[in-house]
Amino acid sequence: MGVSGLNLFGALAGVLLFSWNTSEALAFSAVVPGPIPIDGSSWPDRFPAKSHCSKCGLCETTFVTQVNDACAFLGDGMARIDSMEGRVHGRGRALDDMAWTDASGTAPVPTADEARFGVLAQPMVLARGVGIQGAQWTGCVTSIALSMLESGMVDAVVCIASKENKDGFSSWSEPEPILARTTEEVLRGRGVKPALAPSLKVLDKIRDDKSIRNLLFCGVGCAVQAFRAVQDSLDLENVYVLGTNCVDNSPTPQAARDFLTKGVQVDETKARGYEFMQDFKVHVKMEDDYVKKPYFCLPGNVADAAIADSCLACFDYTNSLADVVIGYMGAPLDSSGKMDDTFQTLSVRNSRGRKMVEAGMDAGRLRIGEEATGSGSHEKISTATVASDSIVQAMLGGEIKEKGMPRFLGEVMAVVMRNVGPKGIGFARYSIDYHILRNYLH
Ligand code: FAD
Ligand code: SF4
Numbered sequence: 090m091g092v093s094g095l096n097l098f099g100a101l102a103g104v105l106l107f108s109w110n111t112s113e114a115l116a117f118s119a120v121v122p123g124p125i126p127i128d129g130s131s132w133p134d135r136f137p138a139k140s141h142c143s144k145c146g147l148c149e150t151t152f153v154t155q156v157n158d159a160c161a162f163l164g165d166g167m168a169r170i171d172s173m174e175g176r177v178h179g180r181g182r183a184l185d186d187m188a189w190t191d192a193s194g195t196a197p198v199p200t201a202d203e204a205r206f207g208v209l210a211q212p213m214v215l216a217r218g219v220g221i222q223g224a225q226w227t228g229c230v231t232s233i234a235l236s237m238l239e240s241g242m243v244d245a246v247v248c249i250a251s252k253e254n255k256d257g258f259s260s261w262s263e264p265e266p267i268l269a270r271t272t273e274e275v276l277r278g279r280g281v282k283p284a285l286a287p288s289l290k291v292l293d294k295i296r297d298d299k300s301i302r303n304l305l306f307c308g309v310g311c312a313v314q315a316f317r318a319v320q321d322s323l324d325l326e327n328v329y330v331l332g333t334n335c336v337d338n339s340p341t342p343q344a345a346r347d348f349l350t351k352g353v354q355v356d357e358t359k360a361r362g363y364e365f366m367q368d369f370k371v372h373v374k375m376e377d378d379y380v381k382k383p384y385f386c387l388p389g390n391v392a393d394a395a396i397a398d399s400c401l402a403c404f405d406y407t408n409s410l411a412d413v414v415i416g417y418m419g420a421p422l423d424s425s426g427k428m429d430d431t432f433q434t435l436s437v438r439n440s441r442g443r444k445m446v447e448a449g450m451d452a453g454r455l456r457i458g459e460e461a462t463g464s465g466s467h468e469k470i471s472t473a474t475v476a477s478d479s480i481v482q483a484m485l486g487g488e489i490k491e492k493g494m495p496r497f498l499g500e501v502m503a504v505v506m507r508n509v510g511p512k513g514i515g516f517a518r519y520s521i522d523y524h525i526l527r528n529y530l531h
């Protein structure tokens with residue numbers, strides 16, 4: 090019998106056990122195996138969502154029996170967010186300001202905020218973590234997580250650490266989900282590991298550890314959707330979810346490292362993190378340097394292998410079901426133009442989210458700035474990007490340019506785009522719209 094056959098058998102056993110009385114069930118469970126998690130090494134072929142599986146971790150636990158309802162890529166998939174938002178935040182998105190242009194048909198108006206950014210209990214603000222070294226940006230996520238753990242608001246934090254090999258050496262790019270119980274463990278979550286990460290792999294551990302009554306789950310949209318679907322089965326008193334924006338993740342750490350070597354052409358062994366920024370450049374934090382390369386100089390053929398199929402089918406860039414969301418695309422780049430110094434954005438979706446942010450501020454670990462604002466038109470540039478995009482070209486059977494623009498021209502183009510293109514919230518709108526359109530085509 091294949092793995093999926095065993096899982097069906099496990100699910101059936103679960104249903105039977107549920108309808109019996111306890112002593113019969115215990116006697117039966119001694120001889121019948123429970124649900125069988127799928128072995129991660131068989132990803133993606135053995136996983137129910139196949140090539141569109143984002144390896145969220147659910148299927149690597151006994152919660153695999155709930156995959157049909159929980160998976161962001163099966164059945165109604167991410168369309169379920171529409172109804173889940175009401176349950177999680179107390180209301181769905183306000184869509185009455187959904188409009189593309191003003192009456193003249195040209196000037197963009199700052200509308201459709203909840204359609205793009207999700208339910209907002211208050212306007213999106215700028216924020217910085219305080220005193221966190223070695224984070225991806227200024228460490229807003231780690232600041233909030235640490236404050237919640239250290240103040241006793243939660244007993245444990247689910248986050249993605251860098252995987253350690255047996256010599257204790259950890260690779261910045263290899264994600265490992267952990268159930269952090271100490272300050273040191275939460276600090277292991279600092280930095281984005283640029284590949285699909287099985288955040289829900291610790292679900293069985295959480296359910297079986299009765300000392301965990303209050304939990305903080307940190308994760309990206311697809312993982313948060315699956316987590317929200319099963320969180321009631323964990324029998325916890327309080328559950329908080331701290332999300333990050335997320336788009337275009339790599340299928341594996343190796344694919345991310347290849348992107349750095351072949352695309353950005355840096356020594357990936359010295360890299361510590363990278364981001365796609367609103368100055369139209371990829372920024373790479375190196376051990377001893379900080380490299381910026383215009384998007385336009387990247388070879389057209391690197392994008393395909395660097396982006397997981399799940400992320401081409403993803404419509405939850407802004408992590409709709411988290412209580413608080415941290416990102417960067419709506420924040421201005423400051424004069425240094427480097428990610429460690431620049432404000433991030435913070436969205437609060439509900440009253441739990443407010444308490445999470447207060448915990449960070451009370452601990453002096455989180456500083457809130459002004460409301461996030463921006464400028465520039467996002468509409469034409471979104472459609473123009475889709476039209477020239479190498480991934481879209483590949484879908485249409487068009488020619489993919491193997492070489493990017495020469496460096497000088499790419500730099501000029503980035504300066505021009507930076508000056509005329511959208512900034513702050515305007516850039517965030519552009520990025521969201523481009524990804525929705527591209528992924529819809531996929
Ligand atoms: P830190 O304090 O350094 O904490 C990092 C957090 O990220 C930890 O909680 C850790 O658990 C989590 N994490 C690390 N690796 C992964 C992973 N592979 N999967 C899930 N969680 C992980 N923001 C945007 O505005 N636009 C984007 O396009 C965008 N893309 C992203 C893509 C990915 C794969 C991820 C994980 C995040 C992305 N973000 C994006 C969010 C942004 O990069 C930062 O994560 C965010 O601003 C938090 O920075 P920080 O300094 O507060 O995080
Ligand atoms: Fe399972 Fe998650 Fe993959 Fe869906 S995305 S098939 S729930 S591991």
Ligand code: SF4
Binds near residue numbers: 337397404
């Ligand atoms: Fe998941 Fe979407 Fe991020 Fe891909 S882009 S890892 S599918 S949230």
